[in-house]
Amino acid sequence: xxxxxxxxxxxxxxxxxxxxxxxxxxxxxxxxxxxxxxxxxxxxxxxxxxxxxxxxxxxxxxxxxxxxxxxxxxxxxxxxxxxxxxxxxxxxxxxxxxxxxxxxxxxxxxxxxxxxxxxxxxxxxxxxxxxxxxxxxxxxxxxxxxxxxxxxxxxxxxxxxxxxxxxxxxxxxxxxxxxxxxxxxxxxxxxxxxxxxxxxxxxxxxxxxxxxxxxxxxxxxxxxxxxxxxxxxxxxxxxxxxxxxxxxxxxxxxxxxxxxxxxxxxxxxxxxxxxxxxxxxxxxxxxxxxxxxxxxxxxxxxxxxxxxxxxxxxxxxxxxxxxxxxxxxxxxxxxxxxxxxxxxxxxxxxxxxxxxxxxxxxxxxxxxxxxxxxxxxxxxxxxxxxxxxxxxxxxxxxxxxxxxxxxxx
Numbered sequence: 001x002x003x004x005x006x007x008x009x010x011x012x013x014x015x016x017x018x019x020x021x022x023x024x025x026x027x028x029x030x031x032x033x034x035x036x037x038x039x040x041x042x043x044x045x046x047x048x049x050x051x052x053x054x055x056x057x058x059x060x061x062x063x064x065x066x067x068x069x070x071x072x073x074x075x076x077x078x079x080x081x082x083x084x085x086x087x088x089x090x091x092x093x094x095x096x097x098x099x100x101x102x103x104x105x106x107x108x109x110x111x112x113x114x115x116x117x118x119x120x121x122x123x124x125x126x127x128x129x130x131x132x133x134x135x136x137x138x139x140x141x142x143x144x145x146x147x148x149x150x151x152x153x154x155x156x157x158x159x160x161x162x163x164x165x166x167x168x169x170x171x172x173x174x175x176x177x178x179x180x181x182x183x184x185x186x187x188x189x190x191x192x193x194x195x196x197x198x199x200x201x202x203x204x205x206x207x208x209x210x211x212x213x214x215x216x217x218x219x220x221x222x223x224x225x226x227x228x229x230x231x232x233x234x235x236x237x238x239x240x241x242x243x244x245x246x247x248x249x250x251x252x253x254x255x256x257x258x259x260x261x262x263x264x265x266x267x268x269x270x271x272x273x274x275x276x277x278x279x280x281x282x283x284x285x286x287x288x289x290x291x292x293x294x295x296x297x298x299x300x301x302x303x304x305x306x307x308x309x310x311x312x313x314x315x316x317x318x319x320x321x322x323x324x325x326x327x328x329x330x331x332x333x334x335x336x337x338x339x340x341x342x343x344x345x346x347x348x349x350x351x352x353x354x355x356x357x358x359x360x361x362x363x364x365x366x367x368x369x370x371x372x373x374x375x376x377x378x379x380x381x382x383x384x385x386x387x388x389x390x391x392x393x394x395x396x397x398x399x400x401x402x403x404x405x406x407x408x409x
Contacts, residue, residue, distance in 0.1 A: 001030070001031050001053065001055075001379070002028065002029070002030050002031075002044060002048075002051045002053070003028075003029065003031065003051045003053040003054060003055040003379065004026040004027070004028055004029075004050075004051050004053065004054045004055065004382075004383065004384075005026065005027055005028075005029045005031075005041070005054075005055050005056075005369055006025055006026060006027075006056070006344070006345075006350055006354075007019065007021045007025055007026070007027045008025065008347040008350060008351075009056070009057065009350070009354060009355070009367065009368055009369050010027060010029065010041060010368070010369055010370075011368045011369065011370035012040070012041060012043070012370075013040050013371060016043070017043065019043035020043075020046065022384075023345075024345040024384055024385045024386070025345040025346070025347075026054065026345070026384070026385070027043060028043070028044035028048070028050065028051050029041045029042060029043055029044060029055075029369075030042040030043075030044055031055065031369070031377075033375035033398075033401045034401070035401065036374065036375055036400040036401040037372055037373065037374060037375055037401070038369065038370065038371060038372065038373045038374070038375050039371060040370075040371040041369055041370070041371070050383060051383065052381065052382075052383055053379050053380065053381060053382070054379075054380045054382045054383070054384070054385070054387075054388050055369070055377055055378070055379050055380075056116070056354065056377070056378045056380070057118075057354060057358075057365070057367040057368075057369065057373075057376060057377065057378065058116050058117065058118035058376040058377060058378050058397070058398075058399070059116055059117050059118065059329040059353060059354065059357070059367075059378060060117070060118060060119040060120075060311075060354075060357040060358045060361050060363060060367070061112065061117050061119065061120040061121070061313055061314060061327065061329060061357070062121050062244075062274045062311040062312075062313045062357050062360055062361055063121055063123065063213075063246050063274045063276060063311075063313030063314070063315055064108075064120050064121070064122050064123070064313065064314060064315065064316075064317065064327070065122060065123055065124075065315070065316055065317075065319065065321070066101075066104070066105045066108050066109075066120070066122040066124075066138060066141075067096070067101050067105070067122070067124050067125055067130070067134040067137075067138065068089065068092060068093075068096075068125070068316070068319040068320070068321075069104050069105070069107075069108045069316075069317045069318060069319055070104045070107065070108070070317070070318045070319065071092045071104070071318070071319045071320065072318045072319055072320060072323050073318075074092065075088040075089070075091055075092040075319075075320050076088065076320065076323070077320040077321070077323075080282060080283065080286065081283065081286060082218075082219075082283045082284065084320070085283060085320045085321040088320035089125075089319075089320050089321070090128075092130075092319075092320065093125055093128050093129065093130040094128070094129050094130065095129075095130075096125075096129070096130030096133055096134060097130075097133055098133040098134075098136050098137045099137075100133075101130075101133060101134050101137035101138065102137045102140065102141065105137060105138060105141045106141060106144070108317065108327055109141060109145050109149055109151070111326055111327045111328075112149065112327040113145075113148055113149055113397065113404065114397065114404075115326070115327055115328040115329070115330070115331075115395070116328075116329065116330070116378030116395060116397055117149065117327065117329065118149060118150065118363075118376055118399075119149060119150035119151070119152070119358075119361055119363055120149065120150075120151055120152070120327075121152040121153075121154060121180075121213070121313075121361055122138065122151065122152070122153060122154065123154045123156040123182055123213070123215070123246075124138060124153060124154065124155060124156055125156055126155040126156055126157045126170060126182075127157050127158070127161055127166075135153070135173075138151070138153055139153070139177055148399060148404075150361075150363065152179070152180065152361060153174070153177060153178075153179040153180070154179060154180040154181070154182040154213045155170060155171075155174045155179060155180070155181055155182055156182045156183070156184065156215065157170070157182070157183060157184070158183065158184055159183035159184060159185050159194070159197045159198060159201060159214075160193070160197045161183075162181065162183065162197065162200055162201045162204055163196075163197055163200045163201075167204075168204065171204050171205075171208045171210065172208065174208070174210055175208040175209060175210050179210065180210050180211045180212060180213050181201065181204065181205050181208070181210045181211070181212050181213075182212070182213050182214060182215065183201060183212075183214050183215065184214075184215045185198070185214055185215065185216040185217065185226035185229075185230075186215070186216070186217065186218055186219050186226065187219050187221055187222045187225070188222070189222055189225045189226065189229075191225065191229060194226070194229050195229050195232065195233060198229060198230060198233055199233055199237075202233060202234075202237065202239050205239070205241045206239060206240065206241060209241065210241060211241045211242040211243070211244070211362075212241060212242070212243045212244065213244040213246055213274075214226075214230075214243075214244070214245055214246060215246055215247055216230070216245045216246065216247060216248055217245075217247060217248050217249060217250040217251060218247035218248075218249050218250075218280065218284070218296075219249065219250045219284065219296065220249075220250065220253070220284045220285050220286075220296050221250070222250065223250040223251065223253040223254045223296075224248075224250055224251045224253075224254050224259075224262060225250075227245065227248060227251060227262060227266075228262070230243075230245070230271075231262070231265050231266070231269065231271075234269040234271070235265075239269075242270070242272065242362065243269070243270070243271050243272065244271075244272045244273070244274060244360060245266075245271055245272070245273050245274070246273075246274040246276065246313075247274075247275075247276055247280065247298065248273055248275070248298040249276075249280045249284055249296035249297055249298060250296050251298055251299055252296055252297045252298060252299045253294075253296055256302075259299055259302055260302055260305075260306065263299070263302050263303050263305070263306035263308055264306045264307075266303070266306065266308050267306045267307035267308050271308065272308065272309045272310075272311070272360045273298055273300075273303055273308055273309070273310045273311070274310075274311050274312070274313050274360065275297065275298035275300050275310060275311070275312050275313075275340070275352070276298075276312070276313050276314075276315040277297055277312065277335065277336055277339040277340050278314060278315060278316075278322055278324075278325065278332070278335060278339070279315040279316050279321055279322045280295070280296060280297055280315075281295050281297070281339055282321075282322050282323075283321065283322075284296045297339070297340065298310070300312070300340055300342065300352065301348070304348050309356050309359060309360055310351075310352050310356060311352050311353075311356045311357035311360045311361075312332065312336060312340070312342070312352040312353055312357070313332075313357075314327065314328075314329070314332050329353050330378075330380065330388065330389070330393065330395075331392070332353070333353055333389060334389040334390075337389065343385075344385055344389075345385050354367045355367050355368065374400065375398055375400060375401035376398060376399055376400065377397075377398040378395060378397060379395060379396040379397070379398065380393040380394070380395050381393050381394035381395065
């Protein structure tokens with residue numbers, strides 16, 4: 001097929017001429033595939049008609065909550081507050097069933113696949129009455145969708161839980177299924193107990209071989225206190241498992257000079273970040289009767305400048321934490337034009353949705369279109385980035401060299 005391809009995602013054979021690119025950073029190429037893998041991409045000559053399609057690799061979603069997706073209707077949070085979301089979440093969790101998680105999760109993964117995702121990392125409420133049902137259902141869904149989607153599982157608990165015997169047992173169960181350890185770190189902060197609990201978690205992650213993905217500093221107050229405590233511990237002990245800080249919203253409220261020092265320390269310790277603009281913009285910075293002008297958001301550009309790997313995720317979909325969403329990374333890109341001023345025609349604007357997300361999730365393929373790469377493509381009916389982002393685009397999904405039939409799946 002002939003299509004536009006972001007030049008930052010194009011890797012041609014050694015000695016090939018550098019292809020031309022328009023003002024949006026797109027190069028016209030001809031793509032071939034055989035036996036589930038791409039052959040060498042061929043730049044199109046200037047005299048041919050411009051392509052009508054825009055090609056991306058199938059994308060990776062670094063942060064979702066499949067266990068609670070589509071529960072807004074039964075457990076809404078009409079005030080749109082963090083506290084209201086937590087209260088509604090707890091009510092839903094108390095009645096959560098394996099069958100319900102299976103049904104909602106299957107619906108979510110079908111949407112994700114049809115929108116062009118190849119991998120998702122889901123955080124799972126892992127203490128309380130609905131925990132076992134959620135894990136059983138999502139482990140089953142991971143097997144059910146194997147070959148179409150890679151599903152990564154993260155245990156979401158209060159960070160203090162890992163210091164208990166139940167937490168140690170949970171860590172072993174998570175390790176047995178190849179999952180990650182997570183935790184919630186937010187205000188009000190009790191810094192000495194927090195540092196103790198974090199130290200236990202870091203040691204537990206090392207022993208179990210599980211990576212870490214923390215909900216940290218998702219707040220409008222006490223900026224970056226959780227991050228500061230984490231960095232103090234990393235200064236004192238070596239941790240070899242990968243560490244991801246999800247949200248990190250309040251870091252954006254720290255004065256610029258101090259913020260940059262923290263970003264540089266994160267880079268030294270190879271701490272990665274998942275920014276979550278949609279849910280954070282909805283929940284945080286609220287004051288009754290006012291329109292928020294400054295909203296907490298991970299400082300994506302500053303983190304990138306410091307050398308920190310940053311991915312962007314959709315977080316919640318139609319649950320008490322965020323009422324909208326549809327597991328569509330292209331729609332997320334469009335939202336981030338305004339929320340984070342990320343432009344996909346710039347390399348650092350596109351990377352959080354493509355190569356950085358794939359690397360953060362440690363996927364086998366980095367998402368670069370090259371000879372030998374998987375023939376896993378998201379094909380949009382669009383001749384430019386603007387066309388792709390201005391409306392829901394017609395799309396086709398190529399998986400291992402075969403077009404995926406959304407109706408038959």
